[in-house]
Amino acid sequence: MSFLRVRDLTVTFTRPGQAPVRAVDGVTFDVGSGQSVGIVGESGSGKSVTSLAVMRLLPARNVQVTGSIELGDQDLLALSARQMRDVRGRDVAMIFQDPMTSLNPVLTVGRQLVEVIVRHDGRSVAEARRDAQALLERVGIPDPARRLREYPHQLSGGMRQRVMIAIAVACRPRLLIADEPTTALDVTIQAQILDLLRDLVEESGSALVMITHDLGVVAGLCERVHVMYSGRIVESAPATGLFARPAHPYTDGLLRSIPRIDDEERGMLHTIRGSVRDVVAWEHGCAFQPRCDHAVESCLGGPPPVHDLTGAPGHRVRCPRPVHPATPATGTGRSEGSA
Amino acid sequence: MSLLQVRxxxxxxxxxxxxxxTRQHGSVKAVDGVDLDVPAGTTFGLVGESGCGKSTLARAIMRLVEPTAGSITLDGRDLLGLSERRLRPVRRDFQMVFQDPMASLDPRQNVESLLTEPLRAHRIPGGSVEHARRIRTLLEVVGLPATALERYPHEFSGGQRQRIGIARALVLNPKLVVADEPVSALDVSVQAQVINLLKELQETFSLTYLVIAHDLAVVRHISDTVAVMYLGQIIEQAPATALYRAPTHPYTKALMGAVPVPDPAVEASRTRILLRGDLPSPANPPSGCRFHTRCPWRQATRCADERPALRTLAPGHQVACHFAEEIAAGRIPPSTTAVSSAAAAPAAASSAAEPPS
Structure with a gap:
């Protein structure tokens, strides 16, 4: 039984006098206990709105959320705001991209960490301070006693993200959602943070949802990957299957267009034409159709259904004409033209 | 003879x-003694993390910031000896492509005006008819429709805006194009289009590029020579293939090992060197080798008190490390706390941070 079950999640932004925008459109996915799941997409794909919807952090005004989000035996969309505050931090916690804007600049690091522990674990402030110091030490912050008394601006970017992670894991949530946690960081610091996340998740048995645009980050961290495009999941698969045999033309194109550090090929890169702006509304057909090399006329005859890939258990794709590269795409087939 | 020579x-x-x-107490040494040679028609890639000085170096070459010392020679002409007034006509030979086209293009000028402005500013002969013909050709070359002329920057997508930024840099037929993070603001699916465009333009106009980027994979793909910067200095420089096959400086090893590869099989089998801590302050850089405070191969002698010079290991391959040969030969192992392995199988320590080829 999955720990997080998202069913047919749809988020619509309504603006007075303007056409409503459907940022997330019928998204369904599961996260098992202790599982690491990646949600990959470019800007505007709806990946961040999906995570905000799960955390119930979207504004109530002009936003319509339908579908269901179940965490354990709780229906998150049915909870009151008060009940939801108990869930956040205790059962599910989130790590945001930019710790400078998500940490409170006028409170010390210690105060922000102690607050969570006192609120959820019902411990005294003195006990919480001891816990906080141990947590900072665990996330790799040198001299934690001094850092507890400091303010976010006194820390470096990587250090701030470690504090965010410490706050997120303080109450040992069973689900951790990380929305682009390393995008604002340099690669060597990114490697430190990903290593820390990997260790913490393994140690605590928490489930992890990793939201990112970076397929490399997902490859090293996640067991299962969902690829989003224009508000819908277009492909879901175990990480090994997705990277070895991408089925959706979008996933395939994306993987072939990224230069790899271990690739000596210096010719022209494969490209996906157009930009994420060139979309078709899903009710009229496949949103990726205008940029797709495999598109045929029937791609514009209504929303494409999701189907399972034969011979690949758990590999689902929202495309009637999936790609089947002759060789597994491990860098050799990437410089060829599209099939 | 190099087109661009920096000493x-x-x-x-x-x-x-x-x-x-006001009192001055100290200075931030953003760029501290850099030599560069960029042969005509080639691409020179400059990589490093934020704060290493790579953007300041690019801006100094463009003379957007005034260097404190040193010399910059473009096509045999000394750029630093020229006054601002004398420099202006020379500027058409070296142009810049910026990271964020939304911030570098005037939102109140349409594309026609944006592209004609450099021609008028440099009093390029030909008049408006000839100028119009020239920018129409250029638009086609960078892959924008002629209808783009009357439109404004906000009407375009990020990739198209970067094409406008590139067209604006090329309209004066420069010899050298300095591109500072030309694709990092773009969506993944659009980055490849712009990388390919830069390559095509290089062939068409025999351009010389100095590309600054933090994405090591992008730099490998487009560069002939790559230099790695750390705290204001170049610590390793080599032909791209040689550098990525066998990174020699401990920092280069760590940097390359840290880049995630979109392939779970590769990710599971590689061992990386994790650096401790953050970049030290460039206002108060460490003594000796600037990397010694974070280096997993640090030795008790020399590293902390003797600044390593950039020396040649192999033809074209230079490195600033006292113990480069010993590390490459595996005679000095890295400190064990720095080695992190995603998989159970430990790799040989000497090949630890090298990306699999």
Whole structure:
């Protein structure tokens, strides 16, 4: 039984006098206990709105959320705001991209960490301070006693993200959602943070949802990957299957267009034409159709259904004409033209 | 003969305090003694993390910031000896492509005006008819429709805006194009289009590129030579293939090992060197080798008190590390706490941070 079950999640932004925008459109996915799941997409794909919807952090005004989000035996969309505050931090916690804007600049690091522990674990402030110091030490912050008394601006970017992670894991949530946690960081610091996340998740048995645009980050961290495009999941698969045999033309194109550090090929890169702006509304057909090399006329005859890939258990794709590269795409087939 | 030659370039920013009686106490040594040689028609890639001085170096070459010391020679002409007034006509030979086209293109000018402005500013002969013909051709070359002329920057997608930024840099037929993070603001699916465009343009107009980027995979793909910067200095430089096959400086090893590869099989089998801590302050850089405070191969002698010079290991391959040969030969192992392995299988310590080829 999955720990997080998202069913047919749809988020619509309504603006007075303007056409409503459907940022997330019928998204369904599961996260098992202790599982690491990646949600990959470019800007505007709806990946961040999906995570905000799960955390119930979207504004109530002009936003319509339908579908269901179940965490354990709780229906998150049915909870009151008060009940939801108990869930956040205790059962599910989130790590945001930019710790400078998500940490409170006028409170010390210690105060922000102690607050969570006192609120959820019902411990005294003195006990919480001891816990906080141990947590900072665990996330790799040198001299934690001094850092507890400091303010976010006194820390470096990587250090701030470690504090965010410490706050997120303080109450040992069973689900951790990380929305682009390393995008604002340099690669060597990114490697430190990903290593820390990997260790913490393994140690605590928490489930992890990793939201990112970076397929490399997902490859090293996640067991299962969902690829989003224009508000819908277009492909879901175990990480090994997705990277070895991408089925959706979008996933395939994306993987072939990224230069790899271990690739000596210096010719022209494969490209996906157009930009994420060139979309078709899903009710009229496949949103990726205008940029797709495999598109045929029937791609514009209504929303494409999701189907399972034969011979690949758990590999689902929202495309009637999936790609089947002759060789597994491990860098050799990437410089060829599209099939 | 190199098109661009930089010798011992320094850019130091003073640190001042006080409002009425300002005192200078120290300086941030953003660029501290850099030599570069960029042969005509090639691409030189400059990589490093934020704060290493790579953007300041690019801006100093463009003379957007005034260098503190050193020399910059473009096509045999000394750029630093020229006054601002004398420099202006020379500027058409070296142009820049910026990271964020939304911030570098005037939102109130349409594309036609944006592209004609450099021609008028440099009094390029031909008049408006010839200018119009020229920018129409250029638009086609960078892959924008002629209808783009009357439109404004906000009407375009990020990739198209970067094409406008590139067209604006090319309209004066420069010899050298300095591109500072030309694709990092773009969506993944659009980056490849712009990388390919840069390559095509290089062939068409025999351009010389100096590309600054933090994405090591992008730099490998487009560069002939790559230099790695750390705290204001070049610590390793080599032909791209040689550098990525066998990174020699401990920092280069760590940097390359840290880049995630979109392939779970590769990710599971590689061992990486994790650096401790953050970048030290460039206002107060460590003594000796600037990397010694974070280096997993640090030795008790020399590293902390003797600054390593950039020396040649193999033809074209230079490195600033006292123990480069010993590390490459595996005679000095890295400190064990720095080695992190995603998989159970440990790799040989000497090949630890090298990306699998």
């Amino acid at each position: 011992d370039l320094k850019v130091h920013f003073p640190i001042r305090s006080g409002t009425l009686f």
